[in-house]
Amino acid sequence: MLILGIETSCDETGIALYDKDAGLLAQAIHSQVDMHRAFGGVVPELASRDHIRRVLPLLDECLRCANRRKSDIDAIAVTEGPGLAGALLAGASIAHALGWALGRPVVGVHHLEGHLLSPMLATPAPSFPFIALLVSGGHTQLMRVEALGDYRLLGETLDDAAGEAFDKTAQLLGLGYPGGPAVSRLADFGVPGAVRLPRPLLNSKDLNFSFSGLKTAVLNVVRRIDNTCEQARADLALGFVDAVVDVLANKSMAALAKTGLTRLVVAGGVGANRQLRERLAADARRLGVELFFPPPALCTDNGAMIARAGLARLERQRAPTAAFAVRPRWNLSEAV
Numbered sequence: 325m326l327i328l329g330i331e332t333s334c335d336e337t338g339i340a341l342y343d344k345d346a347g348l349l350a351q352a353i354h355s356q357v358d359m360h361r362a363f364g365g366v367v368p369e370l371a372s373r374d375h376i377r378r379v380l381p382l383l384d385e386c387l388r389c390a391n392r393r394k395s396d397i398d399a400i401a402v403t404e405g406p407g408l409a410g411a412l413l414a415g416a417s418i419a420h421a422l423g424w425a426l427g428r429p430v431v432g433v434h435h436l437e438g439h440l441l442s443p444m445l446a447t448p449a450p451s452f453p454f455i456a457l458l459v460s461g462g463h464t465q466l467m468r469v470e471a472l473g474d475y476r477l478l479g480e481t482l483d484d485a486a487g488e489a490f491d492k493t494a495q496l497l498g499l500g501y502p503g504g505p506a507v508s509r510l511a512d513f514g515v516p517g518a519v520r521l522p523r524p525l526l527n528s529k530d531l532n533f534s535f536s537g538l539k540t541a542v543l544n545v546v547r548r549i550d551n552t553c554e555q556a557r558a559d560l561a562l563g564f565v566d567a568v569v570d571v572l573a574n575k576s577m578a579a580l581a582k583t584g585l586t587r588l589v590v591a592g593g594v595g596a597n598r599q600l601r602e603r604l605a606a607d608a609r610r611l612g613v614e615l616f617f618p619p620p621a622l623c624t625d626n627g628a629m630i631a632r633a634g635l636a637r638l639e640r641q642r643a644p645t646a647a648f649a650v651r652p653r654w655n656l657s658e659a660v
């Protein structure tokens with residue numbers, strides 16, 4: 325069974341061909357980062373228009389690469405939500421038009437379910453149940469995952485998402501948009517302990533997060549230091565990364581302890597962060613936890629995770645999405 329995955333929820337057009345038996349055959353991503361950079365963030369209308377231009381050429385590229393034809397596609401998985409309404413509509417209209425023309429079913433996928441199942445694109449793949457740490461530009465959540473569609477929210481951010489904190493810190497440090505990878509690279513040159521920032525909610529009894537105070541703490545240091553001094557900026561970047569990683573790792577381990585589960589799955593753009601991966605790997609070794617990540621290139625938005633989640637949904641006999649629908653706001657716990 326060959327699944328076409330289409331992701332257009334934000335600023336990346338992701339297309340992939342995933343075969344039930346052979347795995348990922350091809351994937352192509354077009355990032356709109358260069359287009360949005362001048363505005364310091366995603367401009368929804370520009371995003372939608374660009375997705376419309378990109379989907380079919382990327383699909384042709386994938387078909388060429390996998391040596392398949394459109395008629396070989398057995399089903400189409402498309403991000404139904406959450407995300408930017410116009411961007412989702414671009415993907416959904418193309419998916420449904422293709423499905424109609426080819427006579428194939430279309431299945432709508434929850435974007436976060438795509439992230440959550442993305443470690444299944446790596447080997448070994450995690451089995452249920454597990455704790456999932458979802459860390460993206462829009463979400464920071466700890467979920468208890470019993471099975472496909474059985475997601476219980478254990479804790480989440482009360483304000484900014486971890487990725488958002490990375491992006492805002494990058495902006496304060498003059499590193500541009502999106503900032504995660506740039507802040508991470510700059511932090512590599514920082515002196516450990518030179519700047520110590522607060523760890524919000526680290527000692528709270530619950531599993532919630534808060535990152536907006538950290539952003540203010542970064543701003544206060546930025547005002548104090550000589551922003552032309554590369555070392556001072558690197559020290560601040562490291563102070564920020566250390567604080568975020570410390571909170572994410574501690575809360576993840578607390579979620580495992582609280583539930584008695586022993587598998588941790590990390591997904592979402594911030595899951596590509598090297599410092600976070602290293603810290604979680606060390607904690608997991610120490611505590612006998614099995615740790616699963618998607619391949620780094622599949623941490624950020626992509627079509628492969630949508631195809632994989634679409635396959636899981638089809639295998640569970642979820643009825644294809646008959647009506648053309650998008651859900652810009654959609655809680656994962658409602659994606660049963």
Ligand code: KG4
Nearest residue numbers: 460461462487504505593594596597624625
């Ligand atoms: O999952 P994602 O691609 O999009 C959303 O669904 O939000 O996540 C994007 C976020 C951005 O905030 C970006 O700065 C962050 O992930 N990110 C990183 C890294 N790569 C991407 N943050 C820290 N370190 C990275 N290496």
Ligand code: ZN
Nearest residue numbers: 439460624625
């Ligand atoms: Zn995402």
